[in-house]
Amino acid sequence: MRRDFCDGVGIARLLNATLVLPKFEVASYWNESSGFADVYDVDYFIEQMNGFVKVVKQLPPEIASKEPVHVDCSKRKGQFDYIESVLPSLLEHKYISITPAASQRRDRYPLYAKAALCQACYKALRLTRSLETKASQLLDAIPKPFMSLHLRFEPDMVAYSQCQYPGLSPTSMKAIEAAQIDRKPWTGKLAQIWRLRGKCPLTPNETALILKSLSISPTTNIYLAAGDGLMEIEGLTDVYTKIFTKSDLLSGEDFMNMHGNTKAALDYYVSINSDSYVATYFGNMDKMVSAMRAFNGLYKTLFLSRKGFAELTSKGLKGKELMQELWKLHRDDFVKGRGSALPECFCEFKL
Numbered sequence: 001m002r003r004d005f006c007d008g009v010g011i012a013r014l015l016n017a018t019l020v021l022p023k024f025e026v027a028s029y030w031n032e033s034s035g036f037a038d039v040y041d042v043d044y045f046i047e048q049m050n051g052f053v054k055v056v057k058q059l060p061p062e063i064a065s066k067e068p069v070h071v072d073c074s075k076r077k078g079q080f081d082y083i084e085s086v087l088p089s090l091l092e093h094k095y096i097s098i099t100p101a102a103s104q105r106r107d108r109y110p111l112y113a114k115a116a117l118c119q120a121c122y123k124a125l126r127l128t129r130s131l132e133t134k135a136s137q138l139l140d141a142i143p144k145p146f147m148s149l150h151l152r153f154e155p156d157m158v159a160y161s162q163c164q165y166p167g168l169s170p171t172s173m174k175a176i177e178a179a180q181i182d183r184k185p186w187t188g189k190l191a192q193i194w195r196l197r198g199k200c201p202l203t204p205n206e207t208a209l210i211l212k213s214l215s216i217s218p219t220t221n222i223y224l225a226a227g228d229g230l231m232e233i234e235g236l237t238d239v240y241t242k243i244f245t246k247s248d249l250l251s252g253e254d255f256m257n258m259h260g261n262t263k264a265a266l267d268y269y270v271s272i273n274s275d276s277y278v279a280t281y282f283g284n285m286d287k288m289v290s291a292m293r294a295f296n297g298l299y300k301t302l303f304l305s306r307k308g309f310a311e312l313t314s315k316g317l318k319g320k321e322l323m324q325e326l327w328k329l330h331r332d333d334f335v336k337g338r339g340s341a342l343p344e345c346f347c348e349f350k351l
Contacts, residue, residue, distance in 0.1 A: 001261075002125065002268075003284050007100040009053055010109060010117030015087050018054045039261050041126045048124035052116040059095070069093040073101040121288075122295050127269065131262055134250070135269035141249040143242070146221035148274035150267070150289070151236070152201050152281040154229045155179040163200035164191050172231040196314060198307025202280040205235025210304050211278070212239065213326035214334055223274065225267035225285075227260075276300035302333055 005022060012019040021036050036042065046055045058064070071089050073080060080101045090096050106117065127135060155172075158165065159179035164187070168176075186194045194200070202210070212218075224230075224245045237243050246266055247255055258266075268285065271277050272292045279286040282303050290301045308329040317325055 002121075002288055004100055005125075006117055006121040007106075008098065009049070009120035010106065010113050011082055011086070011098060011100060012053050013116035014082055014109060014113040015090055017090060018056055019049075020059055021055065021057055037128070038259065039127065039131065039265050041128050044126050045120075045124045049116070049119065052119050063095045066095060068095045068097040070097050070099075072099045074099045075101075122292065127265055131265060132269070134254075135266050138246065138249055138266055139270050139273055142223050142244050142270070143221045145275040146223055146244070147216070147276045147278060148223045148225050148267075148271040149207075150225045150271065150277070150279040150281070150286055151204060151207060151230065152226070152283065153203055153231050153233075154227055155231060157201055157281075158231070159183055161200055162186050163195060165200075165203065168232060175229070175231065192314070195310045196307070198305070198310060200306060200310065202304060202306055202309065203235060204230070204232050204237075206309060207280050207304065208236045208239040209323075210309065210326050210330070213323040214330060215327075223270055225271050227264075272296070272298070276302070278302045278304065280304050281306070302330065305329055 009019060021042065023035060049055050069089060071086055155175035156179045158176050160183060162183055162185045164185045218240055219242060220240060221242045222240055224243055246263060268289060271289045277289060277293060293301050312322060312325050
């Protein structure tokens with residue numbers, strides 16, 4: 001949502017349009033109805049975007065009762081041009097909603113649109129005061145130094161990946177089957193090709209193996225940045241015993257009353273402020289966290305290679321030999337650390 005909203009700000013500037021604070025379409029995933037103001041400081045955002053994009057909290061009365069004309073750009077490929085394709089609809093209908101194009105080349109935006117996008121991503125989006133206080137308390141409660149680990153092995157994630165995982169517990173297999181709906185896993189040769197492309201999330205056990213190959217001590221303090229329902233977590237906790245989670249460190253009632261959005265915001269806050277950040281899947285959160293860490297000069301950031309792990313294990317490597325090859329695979333990134341995502345925000349102008 002943060003990524004799409006940053007894109008929306010850039011597009012609004014590109015089209016010289018007024019931006020209405022968005023509604024989160026989260027009910028299908030989080031089973032909740034929290035809004036932008038439940039997560040972000042609205043007044044601070046509007047103040048910080050002054051001079052970049054005009055932002056309003058509500059629609060003006062003359063169009064408030066109308067439904068916007070929806071323009072879905074999410075499937076557009078290549079050098080998609082919003083001015084050519086979207087501006088005519090905006091001029092005709094005056095009020096549109098938009099789903100940004102995932103493949104849009106932001107580096108080809110004019111500087112004024114880049115500046116608006118980057119201002120939103122790095123400066124203007126601040127958590128609400130109460131949520132930031134809670135996030136700060138959570139950060140203080142984690143023993144230092146610590147590593148934030150973003151682990152993705154929830155039933156819906158595995159079902160979406162369409163990967164096969166022999167050897168999982170009956171409970172995990174049942175949860176995956178319930179989440180699959182019509183996304184059945186690949187089988188046979190196709191399953192092997194899919195895994196070799198790096199499409200399959202690392203299991204907690206595989207994650208622990210890679211961390212061990214990097215000589216990360218079993219006594220390392222690890223904050224687990226993850227959603228509810230992680231499967232096979234014993235594969236990690238049997239090796240790394242100092243694991244801390246939101247639910248461990250926040251009071252029961254306080255935690256139970258939180259929305260999925262606000263829980264995810266806590267993970268984001270802790271991760272951008274952690275001593276190091278390791279991700280098992282290069283998803284949207286990982287891109288945004290690594291970008292903010294790079295922006296703040298925190299370069300101890302590492303993405304574990306699903307593709308590399310699959311290639312090595314497909315060759316039959318095991319034990320010490322596999323550990324050595326995993327070290328070589330991750331060595332340069334592990335030693336240097338890196339930040340990525342939104343590179344167009346760097347080196348061109350100072351915010």
